[in-house]
Amino acid sequence: MLQFPKDFKWGSSTSGPQTEGRQAGDGKGDNLWDYWYSQEPHRFHNGIGPEETSTFYQHWEKDIDLLVETGHTIFRTSIQWSRIFPQGRGPVNQTGVDFYRRVFEQIRSKGIQLMVNLYHFDLPYALQKEQEGWESLDTAYAYADYARFCFEQFGDLVDQWITFNEPIVPVEFGYFYDAHYPHKVDAVAATKVAYHTQLASSLAVQACHEVNPEYKIGIVLNLTPAYPRSQHPADVKAARIADLVQAQSFLDPSVLGHYPEELVEILKAENLLPETTEEQLSLIRENTVDFLGVNYYQPLRVMAPRFAKHPDSPLLPEHFYEPYTMPGRKINPHRGWEIYEQGLYDIAQNIKENYGNIDWFLTENGMGVEGEERFRKDGFIQDDYRIDFIKDHLRELHRAIADGANCKGYLLWTFIDCWSWLNSYKNRYGLIELNLETQERVIKKSGYWFKEVSQKNGFED
Secondary structure, X not given: OEEOOOOOEEEEEOXXXXXXXXXXXXXXXXXXXXHHHHHOHHHOHHHOOOOOOOOHHHHHHHHHHHHHHOOOOEEEEEOOHHHHOOOOOOOOOHHHHHHHHHHHHHHHHOOOEEEEEOOOOOOEHHHHHHHOHHHOHHHHHHHHHHHHHHHHHHOOOOOEEEEXXXXXXXXXXXXXXXXXXXXXXXXXXXXXXXXXXXXHHHHHHHHHXXXXXOOOEEEEEOOOOEEEOOOOHHHHHHHHHHHHHHHHHHHHHHHHOOOOHXXXXXXXXXXXXXXXXXXXXXXXXXXXOOEEEEEOOXXXXXXXXXXXXXXXXXXXXXXXXXXXXXXXXOEOOOOOOEOOOHHHHHHHHHHHHHOOOOOEEEEEOOOOEOOHHHHEEOOEEOOHHHHHHHHHHHHHHHHHHHOOOOEEEEEEEOOEOOOEHHHEOOOEOOOEEEOOOOOOEEEOHHHHHHHHHHHHOEEOO
């Protein structure tokens, strides 16, 4: 029996924009995804956009009952900024405030610990239109005002607050790779967006502790370990820079209160340093997080760049490191991602050795599967592959905790099949199957198994 520590939490994570959907007349403003879909629906898998999510907005009471039925003792969701402030600032949408209050009260009434994220890639479109979104310093202060409002409105119901989920993702996909709106390719804008996001996170930490010093607030980062192709110095350097960009760019200022010197030097050499003030850097230094959320799906394997940068080509991360596909890797054949459970142990060791062994939760880990209905038998999906995936990662997490890691809980992505940005419902991740035609919810085999794990606080190895 692999037994986890007393009071270890079991649950799942999701987000407002991926589950709630839209309902006419509810007062919600457009976020980036709503607007982008209205302009380019062809860029979304099967033309399914953010209005057609897993209808949590209509079925939240039933869905919360399903959290109980699948053994949740913790649940992480998010507030949609544009549901509270349709224009990003100004008039409050009371319908949205009332919705979240009812949801949070119901979750707490079931004895489930509540973790609430304030931002999951869903900037109100009005702020993008008015001031180029996160490229504007003013957006950081608008976010801080929104965050403070949430602390004051819902703080009595929330156990842990999250400032941002995976803040490096909008930087990369929105400003390097044309994959998230505003789909620019602009390294100068990218570093500016990253800095303003970090500043916003630190402002939210400050506001949270001002509203109530007892409130706990963290940030969720996808701390994907960067492994070099070989021990050749060029490959090792590539992995080090990848780690600086992918992880330390937000991890260091969030936990340690300052940026890595090597990253600053690299940005300076490329004329990419954003404008800063001593007051802003002091605010980041003095408002570090109380805990970390860690998302882990796959390792990042890199090698030294094979080619010199073309003088007319825009600067991309590949200028410093290239992805490397390791021969013989274990892989999720449905999603195409490498499965490397030891990466979780390596993350834990890094946090322990280099970040003060700060308290942390594994806030996302999961297995996306396409065409999952083919595994249905006796009326529900027999997803033994997902159970095995979770078990294999829990073994590494258990080993890390035994070696001193301060991990306080495991949260799977996700509790119900949900809409996934540009991929809509192509890959299913849930403990619960969602029928898109009927909106029927059916617990998968993994959901029943997960409840047993939660009740036993471990599993037979």
